[in-house]
Amino acid sequence: MSKLTLSTAWQALSAHYAEIEPLHMRELFAADPARFDTLSLKFGSLLLDYSKNRITEHTRKLLIDLAVHAGLPASIERQFNGEKINNTEQRAVLHTALRNRSDRPVLFNGVDVMPDVRRVLSLMRVFSDQVRSGAHTGYTGRAITDIVNIGIGGSDLGPLMVCEALKCYASPALRAHFVSNVDASQLTETLKKLDAETTLFIVSSKTFTTQETLTNARSARAWLVEKLGSEDAVASHFAAVSTNLAATASFGINPDNVFEFWDWVGGRYSLWSAIGLPIALFIGMDRFEELLAGAHAMDEHFRSAPLEENMPVLMGMLGIWYGNFFATSSNAVLPYDQYLHRFAAYLQQLDMESNGKGVDRDGQPVDYDTGMAVWGEAGTNGQHAFYQLIHQGTRMIPADFLAPVHSQNPLGEHHAILLANCFAQTEALMIGKTSDEARTELVAQGLSGAELEALLPHKVFSGNKPTNTLLFDRLDPHTLGMLIALYEQKVFVQGIVWNINSFDQWGVELGKQLASKILPELQDGKIGTQHDDSTRHLIEYYRKNR
Numbered sequence: 169m170s171k172l173t174l175s176t177a178w179q180a181l182s183a184h185y186a187e188i189e190p191l192h193m194r195e196l197f198a199a200d201p202a203r204f205d206t207l208s209l210k211f212g213s214l215l216l217d218y219s220k221n222r223i224t225e226h227t228r229k230l231l232i233d234l235a236v237h238a239g240l241p242a243s244i245e246r247q248f249n250g251e252k253i254n255n256t257e258q259r260a261v262l263h264t265a266l267r268n269r270s271d272r273p274v275l276f277n278g279v280d281v282m283p284d285v286r287r288v289l290s291l292m293r294v295f296s297d298q299v300r301s302g303a304h305t306g307y308t309g310r311a312i313t314d315i316v317n318i319g320i321g322g323s324d325l326g327p328l329m330v331c332e333a334l335k336c337y338a339s340p341a342l343r344a345h346f347v348s349n350v351d352a353s354q355l356t357e358t359l360k361k362l363d364a365e366t367t368l369f370i371v372s373s374k375t376f377t378t379q380e381t382l383t384n385a386r387s388a389r390a391w392l393v394e395k396l397g398s399e400d401a402v403a404s405h406f407a408a409v410s411t412n413l414a415a416t417a418s419f420g421i422n423p424d425n426v427f428e429f430w431d432w433v434g435g436r437y438s439l440w441s442a443i444g445l446p447i448a449l450f451i452g453m454d455r456f457e458e459l460l461a462g463a464h465a466m467d468e469h470f471r472s473a474p475l476e477e478n479m480p481v482l483m484g485m486l487g488i489w490y491g492n493f494f495a496t497s498s499n500a501v502l503p504y505d506q507y508l509h510r511f512a513a514y515l516q517q518l519d520m521e522s523n524g525k526g527v528d529r530d531g532q533p534v535d536y537d538t539g540m541a542v543w544g545e546a547g548t549n550g551q552h553a554f555y556q557l558i559h560q561g562t563r564m565i566p567a568d569f570l571a572p573v574h575s576q577n578p579l580g581e582h583h584a585i586l587l588a589n590c591f592a593q594t595e596a597l598m599i600g601k602t603s604d605e606a607r608t609e610l611v612a613q614g615l616s617g618a619e620l621e622a623l624l625p626h627k628v629f630s631g632n633k634p635t636n637t638l639l640f641d642r643l644d645p646h647t648l649g650m651l652i653a654l655y656e657q658k659v660f661v662q663g664i665v666w667n668i669n670s671f672d673q674w675g676v677e678l679g680k681q682l683a684s685k686i687l688p689e690l691q692d693g694k695i696g697t698q699h700d701d702s703t704r705h706l707i708e709y710y711r712k713n714r
């Protein structure tokens with residue numbers, strides 16, 4: 169057994185699990201009229217109600233003991249202080265500096281990074297103001313009406329999710345498009361809608377070596393040159409965001425349109441950097457800075473609040489309670505806000521690329537489970553698709569429900585109906601329906617005898633399904649910044665407890681390597697002998713049938 173699973177804190181949780189597992193949350197609520205007060209937390213415009221979890225106050229204490237045992241407080245400081253906590257790449261993890269709105273310096277290798285951060289932010293302001301005002305024109309002198317972000321993973325999911333989430337703050341004069349997949353259908357369908365004279369492409373790639381992004385960028389460039397009839401057009405229609413300035417230059421992007429960031433920003437944590445340029449263009453730099461301020465507020469809370477009143481800590485430790493003691497393997501994220509319809513997709517990379525690790529920081533295999541699958545859909549659509557399994561399936565799926573008190577689009581009864589559904593779902597998941605309750609209902613409907621008995625088991629809900637509810641005032645940039653940083657730091661908390669490196673992603677490399685070997689084989693090269701029988705047949709089938 170590892171140091172973690174042998175620890176007193178872990179062992180205490182194992183013993184406690186045996187006491188909690190048989191209990192139903194109905195009983196816990198009945199026994200404690202102040203349960204909501206005890207197990208909820210307000211910070212700024214966010215309310216976290218975590219009372220509908222299979223915990224008591226004592227569970228919380230034991231979970232915090234485990235976080236302390238894992239050295240969480242010191243690790244939080246190591247993150248903010250720019251230590252090289254990404255040990256396999258020898259990199260610091262300083263996305264928090266990108267949204268540092270205080271005048272505190274942030275030192276990396278003894279040098280304050282804040283002047284560089286502020287310099288790039290002001291370049292983003294100048295550029296986004298110029299494009300939005302029409303001062304930056306295309307090659308033929310027309311104002312830009314469409315921006316196309318070409319990037320993938322962290323260079324796509326964050327900006328895309330935020331642009332969707334804050335759509336109602338956008339200027340109607342500028343549309344944002346995102347092309348990520350190397351499948352030409354995405355680029356082709358996007359270009360169909362565009363006028364080259366008024367389109368600005370932003371090629372976003374931390375490394376500027378990513379195959380999908382460079383392929384899409386080259387095709388977009390060829391389209392632009394063909395439409396506008398000159399290579400010279402590229403200078404006013406292409407911008408780039410990268411840490412690799414040599415590569416952006418050799419791609420031919422005008423250095424005035426290149427926005428830099430640094431290798432201490434992980435791809436999936438980069439929306440706060442110049443990777444957020446599409447956001448700044450879409451909603452304006454002032455709004456982008458409100459987003460940064462919201463994230464900064466959450467960082468300050470994370471750094472300073474006692475662990476038992478600390479939102480990212482509580483959410484992270486609840487995830488550990490379920491994943492490691494109840495052996496759950498997925499976590500649903502269910503926003504009752506249509507603007508957050510890409511939130512789960514964004515969180516998938518954040519959480520699964522960060523914590524999908526099987527060895528600890530020293531390379532030793534772990535003897536406990538780590539990251540879970542994250543998935544979800546905007547409510548109420550999910551209710552009519554997969555909630556059946558959450559309510560009556562055999563697997564327990566802890567779920568986060570997110571909802572705004574105020575709609576961005578008040579319209580008749582819509583918002584009350586939306587929230588009624590949200591609250592009803594968490595209530596139903598918690599309380600369930602007993603056999604006696606189901607029987608009474610069926611009798612009231614006129615059923616009896618064999619007919620009633622046959623239907624009865626299908627009408628029973630075990631309940632006792634854990635949920636968190638996050639309520640916020642409205643989905644404005646500040647609140648969204650808080651929410652994203654909350655999940656980022658939750659992922660950090662879990663990585664610390666599991667003693668894994670949440671900031672590398674070696675697991676994506678093998679597929680990339682093999683794809684680069686298979687590509688020439690699909691293009692008529694000699695098929696290597698190293699392939700297994702299945703892969704060789706697939707390659708041959710493609711070559712024969714294309």
Ligand SMILES: O=P(O)(O)OC[C@H]1O[C@](O)(CO)[C@@H](O)[C@@H]1O
Nearest residue numbers: 321322323373374375378435676
């Ligand atoms: O921004 P880049 O360097 O193009 O990388 C894109 C994505 O690829 C990954 O490295 C995974 O393949 C992600 O971590 C990253 O966000």
